[in-house]
Amino acid sequence: MSPTPPVPPVPRRSDATRAAILAAARDRFAADGYERATIRAIAKDASIDPSMVMRYFGNKEGLFAAAADFDLRMPDVSGLSHRELGIALVTHFLDRWEGDETLTALLRVGVTNPAGAERVQAIFQEQVAPIAAAVCPDTAPGRAAARAALVASQILGVAMSRYVLRFPPAAAMPREEVVAWLAPTVQRYLTAERP
Amino acid sequence: MSPTPPVPPVPRRSDATRAAILAAARDRFAADGYERATIRAIAKDASIDPSMVMRYFGNKEGLFAAAADFDLRMPDVSGLSHRELGIALVTHFLDRWEGDETLTALLRVGVTNPAGAERVQAIFQEQVAPIAAAVCPDTAPGRAAARAALVASQILGVAMSRYVLRFPPAAAMPREEVVAWLAPTVQRYLTAERP
DNA sequence: GTCTATAATTCGATAGAC
DNA sequence: GTCTATCGAATTATAGAC
Numbered sequence: 325m326s327p328t329p330p331v332p333p334v335p336r337r338s339d340a341t342r343a344a345i346l347a348a349a350r351d352r353f354a355a356d357g358y359e360r361a362t363i364r365a366i367a368k369d370a371s372i373d374p375s376m377v378m379r380y381f382g383n384k385e386g387l388f389a390a391a392a393d394f395d396l397r398m399p400d401v402s403g404l405s406h407r408e409l410g411i412a413l414v415t416h417f418l419d420r421w422e423g424d425e426t427l428t429a430l431l432r433v434g435v436t437n438p439a440g441a442e443r444v445q446a447i448f449q450e451q452v453a454p455i456a457a458a459v460c461p462d463t464a465p466g467r468a469a470a471r472a473a474l475v476a477s478q479i480l481g482v483a484m485s486r487y488v489l490r491f492p493p494a495a496a497m498p499r500e501e502v503v504a505w506l507a508p509t510v511q512r513y514l515t516a517e518r519p
Numbered sequence: 520m521s522p523t524p525p526v527p528p529v530p531r532r533s534d535a536t537r538a539a540i541l542a543a544a545r546d547r548f549a550a551d552g553y554e555r556a557t558i559r560a561i562a563k564d565a566s567i568d569p570s571m572v573m574r575y576f577g578n579k580e581g582l583f584a585a586a587a588d589f590d591l592r593m594p595d596v597s598g599l600s601h602r603e604l605g606i607a608l609v610t611h612f613l614d615r616w617e618g619d620e621t622l623t624a625l626l627r628v629g630v631t632n633p634a635g636a637e638r639v640q641a642i643f644q645e646q647v648a649p650i651a652a653a654v655c656p657d658t659a660p661g662r663a664a665a666r667a668a669l670v671a672s673q674i675l676g677v678a679m680s681r682y683v684l685r686f687p688p689a690a691a692m693p694r695e696e697v698v699a700w701l702a703p704t705v706q707r708y709l710t711a712e713r714p
Numbered sequence: 715g716t717c718t719a720t721a722a723t724t725c726g727a728t729a730g731a732c
Numbered sequence: 733g734t735c736t737a738t739c740g741a742a743t744t745a746t747a748g749a750c
Contacts, residue, residue, distance in 0.1 A: 341733090357630060357631035359554035360631065363725080363726065374727095375734080375735070379733085384726070435630040445684060448686070474700055476676075478676050478704070479676070480679050481677065481679065490636065493661065494668040504714035505708065505714060533715075559742090569745095570745090
């Protein structure tokens with residue numbers, strides 16, 4: 325056996341091509357959903373041949389899985405008051421949603437594709453539940469996950485209304501008003517005693 | 520000209536066939552979303568020929584529009600206290616969602632199809648906004664629509680988590696606990712002073 | 715009213731030249 | 733690594749016999 329050298333920081337060769345494909349895939353999945361987003365269209369957006377997409381990612385689901393690996397970049401909320409907590413989280417979610425259409429893509433795909441639904445669930449479970457566990461008053465097993473699911477329900481709902489379905493009243497509502505309405509809700513789901 | 524007689528209660532001839540197609544369409548749209556729900560599969564479920572679907576509804580979008588004409592059957596909330604209002608509305612929405620998968624279908628289609636998004640918006644706008652207008656404390660134009668959109672965001676979000684994406688913590692949460700958490704939220708969106 | 719047959723596209727995926 | 737060419741399957745929609 326040859327001694328395996330430590331893996332170099334960038335093992336892949338043509339990372340630029342991969343990145344271009346992934347960026348185009350995120351756009352298309354976000355705009356069209358999983359079914360309507362065709363590999364052909366994604367490849368065209370990336371100025372590359374459709375067969376390259378297959379070569380890099382195997383099949384369409386593999387492409388989506390690679391494009392949907394998403395970090396919510398949840399902020400550090402330790403030391404915040406309950407009131408500040410709700411405002412910080414809602415503001416952060418609005419920032420993330422407006423700054424990166426990957427989340428809209430995730431939501432669109434999650435609705436029509438089981439693998440997409442699992443990705444959405446995993447992302448919120450892994451990244452929001454720890455915050456809930458850190459601040460919620462009850463300690464029984466599964467309670468942090470339940471509170472994280474409540475927060476996710478309100479966040480996903482406003483994202484649906486504002487960015488996916490684009491309800492005129494929701495889409496036109498100023499950011500500050502969305503935060504003012506939703507922050508107490510999120511705060512209560514995380515910190516209130518169980519009703 | 521022949522004097523037109525008053526339209527009979529059932530002008531269509533084969534209403535049974537239409538109803539069977541619509542029922543099958545609702546099931547398929549709910550289970551698979553707009554793109555994956557094929558006219559062939561819907562016709563097969565209805566034990567009928569695919570071409571009949573085209574004959575009755577013109578095209579796929581016409582079929583969906585007919586299948587998605589939905590009545591939320593909002594209850595009469597006049598005379599309820601603010602506390603009772605939140606409980607009544609959340610309970611009613613959970614009932615509607617669990618008793619008829621058309622709403623899940625609507626959500627699935629609204630995400631990938633502009634016409635579907637308009638239907639979802641119209642349904643919530645037409646049926647929830649009047650309730651908001653009746654109970655909310657501010658009277659400026661558009662405020663009832665904004666409050667209805669807030670309510671819709673929380674209701675759609677919990678429907679997404681529970682019935683579409685099926686987050687385990689949200690799907691496993693007992694109905695009474697969902698009502699207990701969400702009722703104060705809905706109540707506040709409808710009746711609280713503008714923050 | 716119902717069905718057969720098929721047109722016209724479009725898609726994911728593969729094979730293979732260079 | 734990149735591209736051309738194409739297969740096989742599936743779809744919506746139409747035309748027309750009965």
